[in-house]
Amino acid sequence: MASLVIGDDHQLFADALGTALGQQGFTVLAIKLTLSATIDAVADLNPDLCLLDRHFSDGEGTRAVADVRSADRNTKVIILTADRDPTGMVLAMAAGAAGFVHKTLGLPALVTAIRRAYAGDIVVELPAASPRSRGDMDAVRLASFLTTRERQCLALLAEGLDTTAMSWRLGVSATTVRTHVQAVLTKLGVHSRLQAASLAVRHGLVDGVDLPARHGSHEGPH
Numbered sequence: 001m002a003s004l005v006i007g008d009d010h011q012l013f014a015d016a017l018g019t020a021l022g023q024q025g026f027t028v029l030a031i032k033l034t035l036s037a038t039i040d041a042v043a044d045l046n047p048d049l050c051l052l053d054r055h056f057s058d059g060e061g062t063r064a065v066a067d068v069r070s071a072d073r074n075t076k077v078i079i080l081t082a083d084r085d086p087t088g089m090v091l092a093m094a095a096g097a098a099g100f101v102h103k104t105l106g107l108p109a110l111v112t113a114i115r116r117a118y119a120g121d122i123v124v125e126l127p128a129a130s131p132r133s134r135g136d137m138d139a140v141r142l143a144s145f146l147t148t149r150e151r152q153c154l155a156l157l158a159e160g161l162d163t164t165a166m167s168w169r170l171g172v173s174a175t176t177v178r179t180h181v182q183a184v185l186t187k188l189g190v191h192s193r194l195q196a197a198s199l200a201v202r203h204g205l206v207d208g209v210d211l212p213a214r215h216g217s218h219e220g221p222h
Helices: 011-023 035-045 061-071 087-094 107-118 134-143 148-158 163-170 174-188 193-203
Strands: 003-007 027-032 049-053 076-081 099-102 123-125
Touching: 003 011, 003 035, 011 027, 011 107, 027 035, 035 049, 035 061, 049 061, 049 107, 061 076, 061 087, 076 087, 076 107, 087 099, 087 193, 099 107, 107 123, 134 174, 134 193, 148 163, 148 174, 148 193, 163 174, 174 193
Parallel strands: 003 027, 003 049, 049 076, 076 099, 099 123
Antiparallel strands: none
């Protein structure tokens, strides 16, 4: 089973989580209450995975994913959060996190996420969306003007991909990707890729979007 370092500034939660995951067969190498101590533990102990809280007194977990991975390039990072703000998820995945799991989903969901991440999957586990609000409906209305390719680009933005990765994934040129992304920003009325990705996650705009199963370097259909 995977070895873990847990970083969370709520000691009772962290200790309980460590005990529960140990009972599930995982090897908990260390439990740390600060971001800096967690990064040091990863460097010293070389765990398979690091479970990292989003907020610490000495930093932001989602912004420290790269630091954790630099401490040990083989350690996969799963962000644990109690927040519903999707911006953190976009930042974490863009920085190379292997997972983003909401604390309210409970131990079974986390255990499954750890096993999937350990096997090489990218895992996002968030609570079910609440009934659509007026903001949801407005966002859905704006998204209805997106073409199929633009919607695919939005889905990849929500995964945290940059232009080069999107180009490879879709099999089109970087110039074509930038054109589609600009159209997405214009139609959604936002000013940055991060805003577009956050809007997509918050309002479920890319749920069920079909992405190409094959990659290529040639220009494909638009």
